[in-house]
Amino acid sequence: MRKHDGSLFQIGEVAKILGLSRKMILNYEDQGLVVPAVKDEVSGYRYYTADNMTRLRSIRTLQSLGLSLKEVAEYYYDTTNIDRHLQRLMEMRDALDKSIEMLQVRSAKSGDFTIHSVALPRQICFCRQYTCTDVSEAAIHLRNTYIAAARTGYMSMVRCMFTVRQTAKPDTLHLLCSIPVEDCFNGPERREFPETLALCIYYRGPYEGIGDARRALKQYVKENNISVSGYFRSIFLEGPPTRGTNSADYITQVAVPIADR
Incomplete structure (x- = not known):
């Protein structure tokens, strides 16, 4: 199956561009986190849009912050517990900010009074x-x-x-x-x-x-x-x-x- 136009990406292209493995992308699909724009049921070929790629990047970012795939799914689809998910992300942001701050201050030298x-x-x-x-x-x-x-x-x-x-x-x-x-x-x-x-x-x-x-x-x-x-x-x-x-x-x-x- 050929791409319909230049706006679609094969799974191999997506993997290369985003630095993900094919297995990871398929796992996200199995978890219901991303749905290919086009999927040939006979050949199994998948094609993704730019929006699909944005979603994949977002999923990976949330994972890198410490969310499990279950928590990522809740973040996207659980509209009844928004406050809980927001609190969780804010706590993670605080922890990340602290880590960044600590890396910055570790470079401080004795007698350095830089403002x-x-x-x-x-x-x-x-x-x-x-x-x-x-x-x-x-x-x-x-x-x-x-x-x-x-x-x-x-x-x-x-x-x-x-x-x-x-x-x-x-x-x-x-x-x-x-x-x-x-x-x-x-x-x-x-x-x-x-x-x-x-x-x-x-x-x-x-x-x-x-x-x-x-x-x-x-x-x-x-x-x-x-x-x-x-x-x-x-x-x-x-x-x-x-x-x-x-x-x-x-x-x-x-x-x-x-x-x-």
């Missing part, structure tokens, strides 16, 4: 406020807040904990210890942080040196007449749980929210 523009995500947090005398005491309060948040059963498995420095005074350590939790958490410690633009430094080194990164960021904001819209945050990307006592390899995202420019 980055980022978007801090909206998140719900379990928060407790403390006045601390030094970094060691702050670490104890943050750990205790983490334990309390974990015991709620709603702690996020994706987002990183952070502190918000709730004063501009350099010699005063008023901290809001913040542990991301699921949106459905409704305890008295619940606090919502909206999505916001921010400037940040990916600081590599012991927590005692975070102040140097904060001062560099503050100086940059001042020199460039940038309007800030919130207090400085220290977002703990890698620390004792992954780096043990090797504090030289701790990575902290020091960020300050800014107004839209």
